[in-house]
Amino acid sequence: MISLTIDGKEVQVPKGTMLLEACRIAGADIPTLCYDPDLKLAGSCRMCVVEAKGRRNLLATCVTPAENGMEIHTESSDVIEARKIILELLLSRHKLECHTCESDGDCKLQDYCYRYGVADSRFDGEGPHFTKPDPNPFIMRDYDKCIMCTRCVRACDEITGALAINIKDRGHHAKISTAFDGNLADSTCVFCGQCIMVCPVGALTSKVSAGKGKPYQTEKVVTTCTYCGTGCTLALNVKGDKVVGVTSVRDIEKSPVNNGALCVKGRFGWDFINSDERLTTPLIRENGELRQASWDEALDYTASRLKGIKEKHGADSIAMFTSARVTNEENYLAQKFTRAVLGTNNVDHCARL
Numbered sequence: 001m002i003s004l005t006i007d008g009k010e011v012q013v014p015k016g017t018m019l020l021e022a023c024r025i026a027g028a029d030i031p032t033l034c035y036d037p038d039l040k041l042a043g044s045c046r047m048c049v050v051e052a053k054g055r056r057n058l059l060a061t062c063v064t065p066a067e068n069g070m071e072i073h074t075e076s077s078d079v080i081e082a083r084k085i086i087l088e089l090l091l092s093r094h095k096l097e098c099h100t101c102e103s104d105g106d107c108k109l110q111d112y113c114y115r116y117g118v119a120d121s122r123f124d125g126e127g128p129h130f131t132k133p134d135p136n137p138f139i140m141r142d143y144d145k146c147i148m149c150t151r152c153v154r155a156c157d158e159i160t161g162a163l164a165i166n167i168k169d170r171g172h173h174a175k176i177s178t179a180f181d182g183n184l185a186d187s188t189c190v191f192c193g194q195c196i197m198v199c200p201v202g203a204l205t206s207k208v209s210a211g212k213g214k215p216y217q218t219e220k221v222v223t224t225c226t227y228c229g230t231g232c233t234l235a236l237n238v239k240g241d242k243v244v245g246v247t248s249v250r251d252i253e254k255s256p257v258n259n260g261a262l263c264v265k266g267r268f269g270w271d272f273i274n275s276d277e278r279l280t281t282p283l284i285r286e287n288g289e290l291r292q293a294s295w296d297e298a299l300d301y302t303a304s305r306l307k308g309i310k311e312k313h314g315a316d317s318i319a320m321f322t323s324a325r326v327t328n329e330e331n332y333l334a335q336k337f338t339r340a341v342l343g344t345n346n347v348d349h350c351a352r353l
Contacts (some may be wrong), residue, residue, distance in 0.1 A: 058261035103202035152195035209245030319346035
């Protein structure tokens with residue numbers, strides 16, 4: 001363990017701990033844009049800088065290991081001035097459309113500008129001109145709002161492994177791009193949306209959820225994805241008793257299977273929930289026509305028909321076909337019911353190859 005002083009408070013941390021974690025242990029609220037706890041360190045945005053006594057330069061806490069005897073000031077006048085300049089530099093090429101942005105209310109740049117009183121930028125230069133239409137049905141790419149934190153690039157590489165995007169060009173012309181600056185559909189992108197999950201601003205948002213409700217207008221209902229047996233945790237975004245989107249639950253305790261990562265189905269394939277074609281009551285066919293029935297009647301009807309078929313044609317005239325969209329426990333019950341109750345081993349599953 002090593003000891004250091006942060007804003008007058010002495011803390012002890014294990015050797016090798018980054019200053020960012022040490023500051024947070026001390027209760028300091030350090031702003032970050034490029035930092036993500038699940039991604040490799042970049043140290044590029046410099047929003048997390050602090051002042052260390054005896055050091056000539058401000059230190060980026062996310063990539064600087066804590067040292068024994070350090071004396072750190074997290075909100076000195078020099079630190080605040082540096083953070084304000086960084087925000088102004090980011091705003092110089094950021095499209096200010098907060099009132100219509102899908103990430104309004106859930107944007108780190110917006111939060112930090114409010115925190116430090118930065119309303120505009122004094123810097124002139126290459127303004128926003130990076131956005132171009134992308135015909136994919138899932139991800140809105142508005143790179144005129146991009147702050148070049150590269151979290152999307154690292155998530156695409158380290159979480160999904162798709163390597164669909166990277167940094168193109170340098171300086172004022174730098175932007176996030178696919179190979180040869182093409183469309184996502186023509187790249188190795190699998191439309192998992194991990195880039196949306198880690199984006200701290202409104203540069204990457206869901207086309208499926210666009211215009212249906214801003215983050216602060218929705219209630220987050222944590223549940224389990226029903227598309228396969230993996231059991232990924234996700235949050236349904238509910239507005240007015242309707243599901244209007246899906247967001248990640250990035251908490252290893254609440255989301256132990258996927259820690260926020262989702263596939264294209266889990267993140268974008270939720271619109272069936274609000275479909276007018278969904279069945280809301282059991283139906284029984286009589287004389288070629290379907291009529292509504294209660295659950296008790298439907299279950300009794302199914303049991304009597306299975307029993308009748310078994311008595312007339314034998315157990316092996318029946319087969320059970322189960323689904324990957326139910327839990328492993330439910331699939332276990334289905335095969336056990338088929339073997340132990342119906343008396344046949346004719347069990348199959350839609351997920352096998």
